Amino acid sequence: MSTDAASATPLIQLRGITKTYGQGATLLQALKGVDLDIEAGDFVAIMGPSGSGKSTAMNVLGGLDTPTTGHYLFQGVHVETLTRDQRARLRRRYLGFVFQGFNLLARTSAQENVELPLLYRGESASNRHAAAAKALEQVGLKGWEHHTPAELSGGQQQRVAIARAIVTEPAVLLADEPTGNLDTQRSQEIMALLWRLNVDHGITVLMVTHEPDMAQYARRIVRFVDGVVASDTRNENPIGLQAPAASTPSAAPSTQSGPAVNPPTEEAH
Numbered sequence: 001m002s003t004d005a006a007s008a009t010p011l012i013q014l015r016g017i018t019k020t021y022g023q024g025a026t027l028l029q030a031l032k033g034v035d036l037d038i039e040a041g042d043f044v045a046i047m048g049p050s051g052s053g054k055s056t057a058m059n060v061l062g063g064l065d066t067p068t069t070g071h072y073l074f075q076g077v078h079v080e081t082l083t084r085d086q087r088a089r090l091r092r093r094y095l096g097f098v099f100q101g102f103n104l105l106a107r108t109s110a111q112e113n114v115e116l117p118l119l120y121r122g123e124s125a126s127n128r129h130a131a132a133a134k135a136l137e138q139v140g141l142k143g144w145e146h147h148t149p150a151e152l153s154g155g156q157q158q159r160v161a162i163a164r165a166i167v168t169e170p171a172v173l174l175a176d177e178p179t180g181n182l183d184t185q186r187s188q189e190i191m192a193l194l195w196r197l198n199v200d201h202g203i204t205v206l207m208v209t210h211e212p213d214m215a216q217y218a219r220r221i222v223r224f225v226d227g228v229v230a231s232d233t234r235n236e237n238p239i240g241l242q243a244p245a246a247s248t249p250s251a252a253p254s255t256q257s258g259p260a261v262n263p264p265t266e267e268a269h
Contacts, residue, residue: 009075009076010037010038010039010040011038011039011040011042011074011075011171011172011204012036012037012038012061012072012073012074012172012204013036013037013038013071013072013073014034014035014036014037014057014060014061014070014071014072015035015070015071015072015073016033016034016035016069016070016071017031017033017034017035017036017057017060017067017069017070017071017072018031018032018033018034018067018068018069018070019031019053019056019060019065019067019068020068029227030053030056030227031053031056031057031060031067031227031228032053032226032227032228033070033227033228034053034057034070034227034228034229035229036057036222036229036232038204038206039204040171040202040204041198041202041204042204042205042219042220043194043195043198043204043205043207043217043218043219043220043238044204044205044206044207044218044219044220044221044222045207045208045209045214045215045217045218045220045221045222046058046206046207046208046209046222046224047208047209047210047212047215047221047222047223047224048223048224048225048230049225052223052224052225052226052227053224053226053227053228054208054224055176055208057224058174058176058206058208060072061172061174061206062091062095062097062174063079063082063087063088063090063091063095064091066080066087067080074090074094092117092120092121092168093168093170094170094171094172095170095171095172095173095174096117096164096165096166096168096170096172096173096174096203097165097173097174097175097176098158098161098162098165098173098174098175098176098178099161099175099176099177099178100176100177100178100180100181101181102149102154102157102158102160102161102181103161104149104157104160104161104164105149106148106149106150107148108148108149109145109146109147109148110136110141110144110145110146110147110148110149110152110160110163111129111132111133111136111145111146112132113149113160113161113164114132114135114136114160114163114164114167115128115129115131115132115167116164117164117167117168118131118132118167118168121168131167132145132163132167133145134167135163135164135166135167136160136163138163138166138197139159139160139162139163139166139193140159140193141156141159141160141163144156153186154181154182154183154186155182155186155189155190158178158179158181158182158186158190159190159193162178162190162193162194162197166197166201166203170203171203171204172203172204172205172206173194173197173203173204173205173206174206174207175194175205175206175207175208176207176208177208177209177210178190178191178194178207178209179191179209179211179214180209180210187211187214191214191217191239192217192240194207194217195217195238195239195240196240198240199240205218215235216235216238216239217238217239217240218235218238219234219235219238220232220233220234220235221233221235
């Protein structure tokens with residue numbers, strides 16, 4: 001593939017994606033033919049009422065679930081045809097996940113929590129320690145490496161969760177209601193952090209949120225209704241562009257080049 005052709009290909013393509021659960025009288029069609037393109041480096045907020053299909057779509061995008069019909073391409077690779085193990089390798093190498101409930105191990109330090117994805121990848125102890133320390137510093141938690149979740153505030157716990165998600169230098173960060181358990185100030189700090197990860201590191205951010213204020217940090221807002229994309233609009237003035245650099249929280253990572261985004265062909269096939 002030529003460089004021009006490769007650059008013109010969206011990072012993610014969904015074509016005619018459906019997802020059906022159950023059968024007969026209990027059949028539920030959560031997705032009803034979703035078409036969606038996501039460019040590398042975009043910041044997309046996915047919104048919609050309960051039952052709209054937004055969470056199902058995120059599960060498909062994260063390789064946590066497979067569509068009933070349709071095609072999901074990650075830089076040209078058909079994810080819907082991959083085996084369970086191949087999808088797991090895709091997640092480990094290219095995707096990072098942040099959840100509303102933090103999902104940290106309670107009696108494990110921040111450093112050890114962040115190291116977990118690298119442990120699953122078989123990285124050496126020295127590489128794990130260095131990468132985790134770097135990720136924690138990027139989210140503003142240098143000096144907190146040895147604290148357990150019980151010794152951290154909710155905002156700090158979510159920062160640890162974000163550090164765990166970015167420690168593998170993923171191409172895509174999928175955040176499911178990342179501010180759902182936080183107060184307004186902590187929510188704004190987490191959103192500012194996600195914005196800087198997107199801008200400074202080139203990480204593509206896909207975020208499910210029910211909060212319009214948080215969605216305004218995104219460059220693009222996609223709304224789901226009844227299992228389909230009801231609207232897809234570009235946010236020309238995201239909050240991150242409005243804030244002066246001096247007001248950026250200390251958790252913002254320093255500028256560095258983003259991770260290379262290569263198709264997972266070798267890993268996945």
